[in-house]
Amino acid sequence: MTVPSKLAKLLETNCKQYFQIASDISASLQTKKLTFVSGNESADLDSCATSIVYAYFLQHKHRERCVVPFFNIPRNELRLRPELVCLLDMLKIRTDNVLFLNDIAAAPERLSSSPIHLVDHNTLDREEVGKFKKTVEGIIDHHKDEGNYLNANPRIVKECGSCSTLVIQYYMDILSTLYNTEATRMEAEAISVLALGPILIDTGNLKNEKTTETDVEVANQLFKFVPSGWNRDEFFGCLKEKKGTYKGFSFMDLLHRDLKQYAPGNVSISYPSIGKGIDWIEEKRSNWQQELKDFAEKKQVDLVIVGLSLSKKEEFRRQMILYKRTKQGESFADKFLEKNKNSLGLEFLKNVEDNTINVFNQRNSAASRKKVVPMIMDSI
């Protein structure tokens, strides 16, 4: 594939400018309005790729600003997301030109009046980014609407396979114009490939049950903008293979790979998703119980809910592990189970570690984390 370096270059320039603004060494840049774009705290492919795509369009619209996307994880956790590393690599985007949570946490207080745009979530979800809660300027997301920041513009929250789809749909006119202009065609190609990464991964190459008509329409449009020689199935296969890489990752790593945190009432919950079942875990990561406990200890959470998804061939497409670290976590888990056991089709499989860890089969295979989270929030 040709190297669409203009997109990478833009990220590099903006990242440099960000550090100059943050460190206050360049007076001339202080008038530049800094604007952040952030994906959600799981920092999955959708969140991260979409934040770059969105930042690109926002920068295009507001040339006077310095728009910087950031990945909502510590920099050292990037290695846990090989599919993201792979996609960025294909586009020659260097990750040292992207900001991470460490940078945001270290940002001087005066920068917290900068506007922030949220993609792939609609409420600020980490303590480190809480400082932006008054400056949310725009939202495009495909999770349940939590009803915040009603004056944001755009404010698009609707169901869709991938958030990337919604962002491209919103900016399609600009993308078409860029593609049809000689000088910017390569940028449009790079953006299209970047956007197709999460669309195809989230929809299983436009074939799984999460796929909506909008995903298909937008993807079909993007297929017209990709560089010549680009092959959809090869591209999808490559990302999927990377996403399915477990070699070299401890159970602790897997718990951090796709992790979200919730706090209904005063109960703190970690909710990692792992694309393997309990049999695989017991066989291949035999120290998992200890690592789960260490993880909960480190995070200081009351409860850990591990969502497991299995391959299509297996009888149970989903399983769930609960680890109740505290009494509070235990009573929350009881309430959650009492209310939702039937609708989730949870079938008790086993208790380990004196009943503090419960493992269930989950018959309701449509209930992904996105569907379970509202149930958790309603369990208090």
Ligand SMILES: [Mn+2]
């Ligand atoms: Mn998403």
